Amino acid sequence: MRYSIKYVCTQFSVFVFTLCVFISSLTAQDKIDEETGFIIAKGFKIVNMACTLCHSSQIVIQSRSDREGWLETIRRMQAEEGMVNLDPEIEKEILDYLSTYYGWRSDDFE
Numbered sequence: 597m598r599y600s601i602k603y604v605c606t607q608f609s610v611f612v613f614t615l616c617v618f619i620s621s622l623t624a625q626d627k628i629d630e631e632t633g634f635i636i637a638k639g640f641k642i643v644n645m646a647c648t649l650c651h652s653s654q655i656v657i658q659s660r661s662d663r664e665g666w667l668e669t670i671r672r673m674q675a676e677e678g679m680v681n682l683d684p685e686i687e688k689e690i691l692d693y694l695s696t697y698y699g700w701r702s703d704d705f706e
């Protein structure tokens with residue numbers, strides 16, 4: 597069977613589209629703050645302020661947890677380490693950031 601021009605064009609467009617999506621996913625990698633190693637995104641500044649007072653950012657970066665896990669960590673910092681209570685808005689932003697960028701990743705289970 598010979599392929600029609602239309603078929604070939606469609607296949608080719610799909611290929612080009614997939615390639616573009618792939619390339620943009622490579623270039624859209626998260627930017628890393630050189631000083632702390634934190635991913636630069638919404639909430640970065642606030643986490644950087646709140647979570648590097650007593651220990652290095654590495655302790656946070658090396659850790660992975662879901663939202664509840666991070667909340668537990670914050671509560672433990674407060675109960676055991678004397679961390680100040682956070683404004684609920686600020687706490688929410690910290691949890692958003694941590695659970696998005698330092699949540700479980702599929703390759704953690706391999």
Ligand code: HEC
Nearest residue numbers: 646647648649650651655656659669670673677678679690
């Ligand atoms: C008041 C001081 C203080 C602040 C503020 C603080 N921590 Fe901690 N954190 C500690 C201490 C002390 C330890 C345990 C000692 C160590 O291992 O260096 C610790 C350990 C950790 C650990 C590793 C061990 C564990 O318990 O899971 C993580 C993860 C962590 N902190 C995350 C955070 C995050 C996220 C924030 C910001 C929301 C934060 N910390 C803010 C004092 C603090």
